[in-house]
Amino acid sequence: MSTRSSSPTIVDVARQAGVSIKTVSRVLNQEPGVHEETRAEVLRVVKALRYRPKQSARSLAGGRSFLLGLLYYDPSAAFVGRVQQGATLHCREVGYHLVVESLHHDTRDLQEQVERMVMTLRPDGMILTPPLCDSREVLDALRESDTPFVQISPERDLPDAPSLRMDDIRAAEDMTNLLISLGHERIAFIKGAPDQIASAHRYQGYLDALRAHGLQPDAQLIQQGSFSFDTGREAAHQLLSRTLRPTAVFASNDDMALGVLAAAQRLGLSVPGDLSVAGFDDSPPAALVWPALTTVRQPVSEMASLAVDLLVRRRSDPAAEPVHRVLPFELVVRDSTAVRRRG
Amino acid sequence: MSTRSSSPTIVDVARQAGVSIKTVSRVLNQEPGVHEETRAEVLRVVKALRYRPKQSARSLAGGRSFLLGLLYYDPSAAFVGRVQQGATLHCREVGYHLVVESLHHDTRDLQEQVERMVMTLRPDGMILTPPLCDSREVLDALRESDTPFVQISPERDLPDAPSLRMDDIRAAEDMTNLLISLGHERIAFIKGAPDQIASAHRYQGYLDALRAHGLQPDAQLIQQGSFSFDTGREAAHQLLSRTLRPTAVFASNDDMALGVLAAAQRLGLSVPGDLSVAGFDDSPPAALVWPALTTVRQPVSEMASLAVDLLVRRRSDPAAEPVHRVLPFELVVRDSTAVRRRG
DNA sequence: CTGAAAGCGCTTACAG
DNA sequence: CTGAAAGCGCTTACAG
Numbered sequence: 001m002s003t004r005s006s007s008p009t010i011v012d013v014a015r016q017a018g019v020s021i022k023t024v025s026r027v028l029n030q031e032p033g034v035h036e037e038t039r040a041e042v043l044r045v046v047k048a049l050r051y052r053p054k055q056s057a058r059s060l061a062g063g064r065s066f067l068l069g070l071l072y073y074d075p076s077a078a079f080v081g082r083v084q085q086g087a088t089l090h091c092r093e094v095g096y097h098l099v100v101e102s103l104h105h106d107t108r109d110l111q112e113q114v115e116r117m118v119m120t121l122r123p124d125g126m127i128l129t130p131p132l133c134d135s136r137e138v139l140d141a142l143r144e145s146d147t148p149f150v151q152i153s154p155e156r157d158l159p160d161a162p163s164l165r166m167d168d169i170r171a172a173e174d175m176t177n178l179l180i181s182l183g184h185e186r187i188a189f190i191k192g193a194p195d196q197i198a199s200a201h202r203y204q205g206y207l208d209a210l211r212a213h214g215l216q217p218d219a220q221l222i223q224q225g226s227f228s229f230d231t232g233r234e235a236a237h238q239l240l241s242r243t244l245r246p247t248a249v250f251a252s253n254d255d256m257a258l259g260v261l262a263a264a265q266r267l268g269l270s271v272p273g274d275l276s277v278a279g280f281d282d283s284p285p286a287a288l289v290w291p292a293l294t295t296v297r298q299p300v301s302e303m304a305s306l307a308v309d310l311l312v313r314r315r316s317d318p319a320a321e322p323v324h325r326v327l328p329f330e331l332v333v334r335d336s337t338a339v340r341r342r343g
Numbered sequence: 344m345s346t347r348s349s350s351p352t353i354v355d356v357a358r359q360a361g362v363s364i365k366t367v368s369r370v371l372n373q374e375p376g377v378h379e380e381t382r383a384e385v386l387r388v389v390k391a392l393r394y395r396p397k398q399s400a401r402s403l404a405g406g407r408s409f410l411l412g413l414l415y416y417d418p419s420a421a422f423v424g425r426v427q428q429g430a431t432l433h434c435r436e437v438g439y440h441l442v443v444e445s446l447h448h449d450t451r452d453l454q455e456q457v458e459r460m461v462m463t464l465r466p467d468g469m470i471l472t473p474p475l476c477d478s479r480e481v482l483d484a485l486r487e488s489d490t491p492f493v494q495i496s497p498e499r500d501l502p503d504a505p506s507l508r509m510d511d512i513r514a515a516e517d518m519t520n521l522l523i524s525l526g527h528e529r530i531a532f533i534k535g536a537p538d539q540i541a542s543a544h545r546y547q548g549y550l551d552a553l554r555a556h557g558l559q560p561d562a563q564l565i566q567q568g569s570f571s572f573d574t575g576r577e578a579a580h581q582l583l584s585r586t587l588r589p590t591a592v593f594a595s596n597d598d599m600a601l602g603v604l605a606a607a608q609r610l611g612l613s614v615p616g617d618l619s620v621a622g623f624d625d626s627p628p629a630a631l632v633w634p635a636l637t638t639v640r641q642p643v644s645e646m647a648s649l650a651v652d653l654l655v656r657r658r659s660d661p662a663a664e665p666v667h668r669v670l671p672f673e674l675v676v677r678d679s680t681a682v683r684r685r686g
Numbered sequence: 687c688t689g690a691a692a693g694c695g696c697t698t699a700c701a702g
Numbered sequence: 703c704t705g706a707a708a709g710c711g712c713t714t715a716c717a718g
Contacts, residue, residue, distance in 0.1 A: 007462065009695055020705045025697065033703055052462035056408060057695035059399035060710045066463075067442075081424055088445040092456075097442050097464055099410075102431040113435075119350065119395035120409075121440055229631050255631065262633030265608065285628035288572050288598065290605030352711055363689045368713065376687055400711035403694045 008049040017045040028053055055097075059122070068311055069123040070100045071114070073132050078283040079300065080129050083152060086304025087127060094312050099123060103132060114141035125149060125311030127304070130196075148314050150307045153298075155197045162310045162322040164303040168198050171296045171329045172205025172252070173212075175278050178294075178331060179248045180213050183340035184276060188221040188246035190235045190256050196227075202252040202280060221246050225256050232259025240267050240275070247275060247340045254279035254286045257293055261336070272338035282332050291335035299327040351392040360388040371396055398440075402465070411654055412466040413443045414457070416475050421626040422643065423472050426495060429647025430470060437655050442466060446475060457484035468492060468654030470647070473539075491657050493650045496641075498540045505653045505665040507646040511541050514639045514672045515548025515595070516555075518621050521637075521674060522591045523556050526683035527619060531564040531589035533578045533599050539570075545595040545623060564589050568599050575602025583610050583618070590618065590683045597622035597629045600636055604679070615681035625675050634678035642670040 014021040019038060026034050027042040034042075045051070059065045070087060072080045088098045101117055103110060118126070118141065126149040132138050133151040139158070142149050151163040179187050189206045192199035210217050220242070223235035232251050239246055240263060251257035257279030261271060269275050271291055279286060282297035306325065314320070357364040362381060369377050370385040377385075388394070402408045413430060415423045431441045444460055446453060461469070461484065469492040475481050476494040482501070485492050494506040522530050532549045535542035553560050563585070566578035575594050582589055583606060594600035600622030604614060612618050614634055622629055625640035649668065657663070 011695080021696080022705055023703090026704085029697085035703060038703080050462075052459065054403070054465065054695060055463050056399045056402035056465065057710090058697075060397070060403050060712080061695075061697040063697085063710075065399060084443065085445055088443055092444075092460075097444070097460070099440050099442050100427065100431055101435075101440070102428055116395065117435075117440070119393075120398050122397065122399065233633075258631055265633060285631055288601055288628055289632065290576075290608060354711080364712080365689055366687090369688085372713085378687060381687080397711060400694090401713075403696080404711075404713040406694075406713085 007054075008051045010051075010053065013042065013045050013049060013051050016049065017042045064124050064315065065122045066096050067099050067121060067123040068096050068308060069117065069121070069126040070098055070129075071103060071126055071132050071138065072100070072129050073103055079281070079298070082300040083127070083129055083304045083307075086301035087308055089301075090305040090308040094308065096124070096308065096312060103138075110135060111137040111141045114138050115145060118142065118145045118147050123147065125314065127152065127307045127311070128154070130154065148311055148318075150310050152303050152307060153198070157324045158322075160322060162307075163324045164306055165324075165326055166298050166303075166329045167326050168201035169205040169208065171331075172202040172250075172280070173209045174205075174329075174331055175250060175280070175294075175296055176206045176209030177213075178333070179250060179276060179278060179337065180209065180215070182248075182276065182337060183342075184246075184248040185215060185340075186218070186221060186244070186246040186248070187215075188223065188239045188249045190223045190225045190232055190249065190251040190260070192252045192256070193226040194224070199227075199252060206250060225251070227253050227255060229255045229259045229262075232256025233263045234259070236260040236263035237267075240264060240269060245275075248278070248337070249275065250278045252280050254281040254283040254293060254295055257295070257336075258285060258289060261289060261291075261293075271336055273341060276337040276340070278337055286332075287334070294334045294337040295332050297330040297332050299329060302327050350397075351394045353394075353396065356385065356388050356392060356394050359392065360385045407467050407658065408465045409439050410442050410464060410466040411439050411651060412460065412464070412469040413441055413472075414446060414469055414475050414481065415443070415472050416446055422624070422641070425643040426470070426472055426647045426650075429644035430651055432644075433648040433651045437651065439467070439651065439655060446481075453478060454480040454484045457481050458488060461485065461488045461490050466490065468657065470495065470650045470654070471497070473497065491654055491661075493653050495646050495650060496541070500667045501665075503665060505650075506667045507649055508667075508669055509641050509646075509672045510669050511544035512548040512551065514674075515545040515593075515623070516552045517548075517674055518593060518623070518637075518639055519549045519552030520556075521676070522593060522619060522621060522680065523552065523558070525591075525619065525680060526685075527589075527591040528558060528683075529561070529564060529587070529589040529591070530558075531566065531582045531592045533566045533568045533575055533592065533594040533603070535595045535599070536569040537567070542570075542595060549593060549595075568594070570596050570598060572598045572602045572605075575599025576606045577602070579603040579606035580610075583607060583612060588618075591621070591680070592618065593621045595623050597624040597626040597636060597638055600638070600679075601628060601632060604632060604634075604636075614679055616684060619680040619683070621680055629675075630677070637677045637680040638675050640673040640675050642672060645670050 010021045010024050014024045027039050091098045128151050134155040153165045157163045225231035225235050249260050260277050264271050279293045279295040282295045286293040286295050353364045357367045370382050434441045471494050477498040496508045500506045568574035568578050592603050603620050607614050622636045622638040625638045629636040629638050
């Protein structure tokens with residue numbers, strides 16, 4: 001019923017500007033070799049008509065979709081949410097759009113799911129987050145369809161794809177150094193899931209810092225967790241029930257650190273008075289609990305932005321050697337850590 | 344360098360199946376009027392060739408993009424994350440894809456942002472979450488571009504768009520009833536941000552439940568918050584410092600309830616021993632804190648699925664009267680609430 | 687039940 | 703610096 005005329009096309013613009021559609025196309029795509037006056041006139045008409053090139057047409061003709069895909073598994077993961085945020089914002093800046101695809105990690109047809117998505121949508125690239133970025137099925141589907149992708153925080157780098165990560169070892173080392181500088185010597189550590197390389201790296205950083213300060217790692221103070229709240233709480237319960245308690249606990253992610261907080265509370269220990277607690281990730285709850293958690297912030301937005309850039313730029317230079325970058329992290333010192341109480 | 348032949352098109356399928364491309368198109372779009380044998384043969388070839396129709400071509404020719412947009416403002420909001428999850432999963436089932444667009448609520452050019460997104464991408468519909476679903480600029484941009492949209496939990500319903508929401512009044516009433524059934528009579532309430540209709544509704548439900556049980560609302564027990572952790576903590580501090588303390592606090596969202604937990608802990612009150620605490624939303628931290636929070640779960644996945652359905656179906660019946668549905672919620676009883684301790 | 691033709695709105699070679 | 707032509711891979715009327 002709308003009396004609104006249908007959207008203007010490139011033909012309308014060309015006609016009004018008195019040029020060919022090819023010239024309009026040139027201006028829109030910022031190609032060189034257009035007379036400045038011509039360019040200005042075209043732009044004027046574009047603005048006057050509120051003309052927007054239609055993606056489906058550009059896509060069909062030009063062979064690129066201006067779509068980037070974000071593949072993820074665990075939707076609740078704060079990490080993915082922040083990747084997405086960084087990616088959408090940067091996508092807008094470069095004229096792309098982000099399509100999100102949530103996968104069931106356990107399903108049989110992971111490869112089929114990815115393949116179908118990629119073949120119908122033809123995204124110009126995919127952004128992969130853990131644990132999917134290390135899934136053979138996902139990678140195979142992407143390779144088979146010639147879809148460029150970048151891995152964010154993968155278990156291991158690939159020769160044929162760029163990756164972006166932070167230095168887990170160094171971050172854990174810095175956090176441990178912080179605790180040491182606060183006077184702590186009996187610093188417990190709760191390890192993460194054994195099958196994730198980040199667990200080993202963070203543990204490594206912890207050990208490095210202790211050794212650099214001449215402190216002996218104490219097996220009694222090292223517990224195995226699996227990155228969950230419950231394992232953190234149980235590990236802390238073990239650690240804190242001993243007569244000779246640690247004065248600080250470094251949990252290798254925030255969920256476990258929250259578990260430590262809960263255990264301390266249960267046992268009537270005050271944090272940070274009786275016990276300092278540090279986490280890793282800077283998840284949303286970290287800032288919401290009491291006391292607010294000291295933790296490590298990963299450079300997630302930067303990784304996401306860079307991922308978008310790498311994918312978009314890849315078009316101009318498809319044969320470029322894939323980069324593997326390590327980005328700087330940040331220690332977020334809040335209220336759960338304090339100078340060790342003497343006596 | 345790849346020796347891989349380019350993807351098969353509808354022409355390849357038609358040739359191999361010995362039919363016209365029109366017939367292939369009919370089969371793919373499940374149109375009636377194709378001989379069963381012909382249909383089977385086409386499907387066989389489709390499968391053999393691993394043929395997938397290209398979205399950009401379908402989109403350009405058919406005038407629909409198979410893309411749905413999710414517009415949101417606050418990325419960290421757990422609510423939006425769950426909407427997204429529900430939407431992507433259902434999108435896959437119906438052959439659509441979800442494009443996410445994060446907006447800056449405060450920017451001047453909200454309308455311009457939305458208009459640009461919609462005009463280039465031409466999504467077949469948009470899913471709007473609070474607070475954007477009530478933004479005049481967003482709505483105007485959508486209407487002007489003839490883009491169908493559905494509102495999830497809007498402040499108020501619109502005559503020209505479907506909306507999906509839960510019954511806030513009833514949910515708050517049920518939660519209050521739960522506390523009353525546990526023996527509580529001095530039940531405090533922390534209100535949410537005054538500019539959101541949900542705040543008024545939840546407060547209303549609280550009052551309704553009290554009155555139904557012959558309990559007088561006590562102004563001393565009612566505090567104003569604004570849905571943030573800090574306002575929850577402050578309000579709780581006020582409430583719990585009095586000589587005649589409440590035995591239960593109903594915070595009208597989880598973030599504030601977490602603040603109540605923090606305040607109680609600070610004052611040395613045990614939850615739920617000395618104090619029962621209830622929240623609203625079932626945000627991720629709600630299950631992670633100690634004690635785990637009793638709260639209300641909104642039917643978010645259902646709203647998201649329905650939103651997708653409404654948008655997809657709208658194509659077949661664009662003139663249909665927009666529906667305004669109220670979906671059932673769920674009380675999630677965890678560890679922060681208990682029978683009132685006597686004496 | 688099936689098909690030939692036209693067209694969606696752009697970009698890609700190719701000319702000049 | 704600029705343009706005419708062809709084509710991307712589908713769907714939409716329109717026929718029969």
